[in-house]
Amino acid sequence: MYEFIKGSLEFVGPEYIVIENNGIGYQISTPNPFIFSSKIENNVIVYTYHYVREDVMALYGFETREEKRLFTKLLNVSGIGPKGALAILASGEVQQVVAAIENEDESFLVKFPGVGKKTARQMILDLKGKLQDIVPDYFPNLFNANQFTAQDIASNSAFEEAILALKALGYSDKEVKKITPELKKEQLSTDQYIKKALQRLLK
Structure with a gap:
């Protein structure tokens, strides 16, 4: 629904940031809100994902489209919800996560909060070979090594x-x-x- 929101950064907290646009303050949950701390009262662009369920409606935001793409793909993995996906993005860089999935590195994936062996295996089963739209920007040599x-x-x-x-x-x-x-x-x-x-x- 919302590709991105551009506006003045008004607040940074432990769980979310607030961007003011045309008199409306948008509360946006991000992987690591404090990366925006230096931009308080400056205009920023945050790429957003509008999450809607029967009992919750929330905006999740990211510095780049690649982060947003990985977030949406993680949501398709059984056992990973928005909070879990945010934790993975906050704890690891996009290229590290993609490399771990493509190389079936379960020992790396279980280091993320809330990710056990079962979930790590599910991430690999569900996402391996399906992250090419993310990799070229962040990890261009990954697939060359695997003869892609x-x-x-x-x-x-x-x-x-x-x-x-x-x-x-x-x-x-x-x-x-x-x-x-x-x-x-x-x-x-x-x-x-x-x-x-x-x-x-x-x-």
Whole structure:
């Protein structure tokens, strides 16, 4: 809903910051609010994620889009909620987290607050190979070491975007998973993946 909020930084606390924009103060939970301390009363841009559930509605904010992307991916892992995802981002740099997941480094992941062996394993199962849209900016050599090409990374990113688009259209995880093996055989653009997927789904 909100891509980012730009405004004057009015408050920094242990759990959140407050940004004033057009007379409204937005309370935004961030991984480490105190990194903004030097910007009090200055204009800042915070990339936001609007979290809505039946019993809670909150804004989470990040310095970069890459942090925001990793946060949203962590939320898809069973056993990790917003507070857990924030703790992971606060305790480790984006490239460290991505590298640990790609290299299946459970011993590193369990160092984060609230992450035990079961959750660490779940992070690896759910996210390994699905973080290419984050890695190029933060850890460009990670996939070279694992023999990934730039074309592979672009294709995987397009595939992930296509899957998200299909789910947004209302297709279930079960329906999408059924056609995934066939889609992965080719390197296509996002639009091409979606068209091919729809052809299979509408048969």
